[in-house]
């Protein structure tokens with residue numbers, strides 16, 4: 207189920223030798239864990255970051271671009287602070303990197319995690335980024351030792367997850383929801 211392809215840790219040591227400026231700028235922009243995300247469009251470079259600070263307005267714009275409703279920014283900030291893992295996918299630009307993908311996970315950090323808010327900007331869909339984002343998330347959760355990951359798929363994306371090995375709750379009789387309103 208977990209595929210490790212589709213992304214690669216940037217070899218900073220090597221990059222430092224060949225181009226210290228590039229290595230430094232990647233580190234400064236995306237943090238120590240900077241990881242390249244491979245896509246079908248070779249004209250762009252994409253990087254995952256778990257530490258680059260989100261501009262909340264840019265993040266909400268991304269989530270609205272995929273059709274989700276607006277949420278109060280203060281609550282979004284708290285949700286991010288309380289998340290186990292939050293991943294931004296950036297289209298690289300030395301001056302203005304653009305947030306084109308996002309996902310976050312909640313959980314106990316030991317046994318269980320749940321993935322939320324998986325989104326790739328419509329302009330960048332169908333390039334393999336969504337699949338690689340999921341692969342990157344599962345790789346990092348596995349690194350934490352987490353053995354069970356759940357998510358709630360919108361009906362239109364069930365086959366997206368199924369094709370990556372996610373198993374559907376077969377009879378719909380184990381899952382329960384409670385909504386405050």
Ligand SMILES: CC(C)(COP(=O)(O)OP(=O)(O)OC[C@H]1O[C@@H](n2cnc3c(N)ncnc32)[C@H](O)[C@@H]1OP(=O)(O)O)[C@@H](O)C(=O)NCCC(=O)NCCS
Pocket residue numbers: 272323324325326327330331332333334335336337338358359360362363364365366369
């Ligand atoms: C779902 C989403 C994340 C997929 O991202 P993406 O970058 O377009 O996906 P990829 O290019 O990595 O696609 C990987 C594979 O899944 C397929 N796929 C992509 N979107 C799909 C969908 N909605 N339904 C079924 N299959 C899909 C692709 O055709 C591709 O197949 P292939 O490997 O045989 O070529 C993106 O469409 C999105 O953000 N949608 C809106 C938000 C959303 O619904 N998020 C999920 C909430 S549960």
